[in-house]
Amino acid sequence: QSVLTQPPSVSAAPGQKVTISCSGSSSNIGNNYVSWYQQLPGTAPKLLIYDNNKRPSGIPDRFSGSKSGTSATLGITGLQTGDEADYYCGTWDSSLSAAFGGGTKLTVL
Amino acid sequence: QLQLQESGPGLVKPSETLSLTCTVSGGSISSSSYYWGWIRQPPGKGLEWIGSIYYSGSTYYNPSLKSRVTISVDTSKNQFSLKLSSVTAADTAVYYCARHDHSIAVAGTKAYFDYWGQGTLVTVSS
Numbered sequence: 116q117s118v119l120t121q122p123p124s125v126s127a128a129p130g131q132k133v134t135i136s137c138s139g140s141s142s143n144i145g146n147n148y149v150s151w152y153q154q155l156p157g158t159a160p161k162l163l164i165y166d167n168n169k170r171p172s173g174i175p176d177r178f179s180g181s182k183s184g185t186s187a188t189l190g191i192t193g194l195q196t197g198d199e200a201d202y203y204c205g206t207w208d209s210s211l212s213a214a215f216g217g218g219t220k221l222t223v224l
Numbered sequence: 225q226l227q228l229q230e231s232g233p234g235l236v237k238p239s240e241t242l243s244l245t246c247t248v249s250g251g252s253i254s255s256s257s258y259y260w261g262w263i264r265q266p267p268g269k270g271l272e273w274i275g276s277i278y279y280s281g282s283t284y285y286n287p288s289l290k291s292r293v294t295i296s297v298d299t300s301k302n303q304f305s306l307k308l309s310s311v312t313a314a315d316t317a318v319y320y321c322a323r324h325d326h327s328i329a330v331a332g333t334k335a336y337f338d339y340w341g342q343g344t345l346v347t348v349s350s
Contacts, residue, residue, distance in 0.1 A: 150336035159320055159340040166334055203271055207333040212286050213273040
């Protein structure tokens with residue numbers, strides 16, 4: 116059971132926008148920074164967003180992150196079929212441990 | 225470009241100890257601000273952080289696994305290792321090693337995994 120809650124799945128059409136939520140508590144998201152990861156089928160996770168809203172070099176600005184209180188959101192605009200993947204949020208917890216959300220499967224219809 | 229590569233047995237018997245090593249190339253494991261972590265993913269399931277180590281040997285462990293986990297570092301070989309004892313079928317997973325960027329800011333702790341190995345499947349079975 117993950118301490119961070121994500122919807123199991125989301126879907127949208129190519130070219131559209133989708134958002135993925137990540138809900139936590141004051142023990143984790145509320146007082147720490149959030150990161151987001153993309154995992155394409157059969158591959159290792161890839162860092163998409165760090166420090167709530169920063170993108171590593173090479174990540175297109177179609178991907179964005181935000182945080183408010185004890186929740187965070189990943190936004191993807193201009194959806195492409197290549198964006199079909201599992202997405203995970205991550206943060207630090209007051210138990211001195213890293214935590215991941217349960218993951219959200221994105222389907223581009 | 226930093227690269228990480230996991231190595232170790234792909235099959236471990238129940239009750240035995242799982243041992244994996246991560247070799248870091250393209251950078252030094254002794255870099256400041258970076259921990260080095262292990263994350264696993266059971267087949268068809270999500271990510272679970274196991275623990276992380278600093279080059280000095282300082283560690284953070286997942287509380288749910290702490291009693292069975294030991295992570296160590298060998299700076300001379302630019303490697304860090306994972307040992308998970310008393311394994312069961314529930315420990316069957318793809319095990320990833322990753323660089324763990326960790327810092328404490330005014331607004332909280334920043335912790336994220338920016339470079340990952342390709343992962344190695346470890347099956348626990350007799």
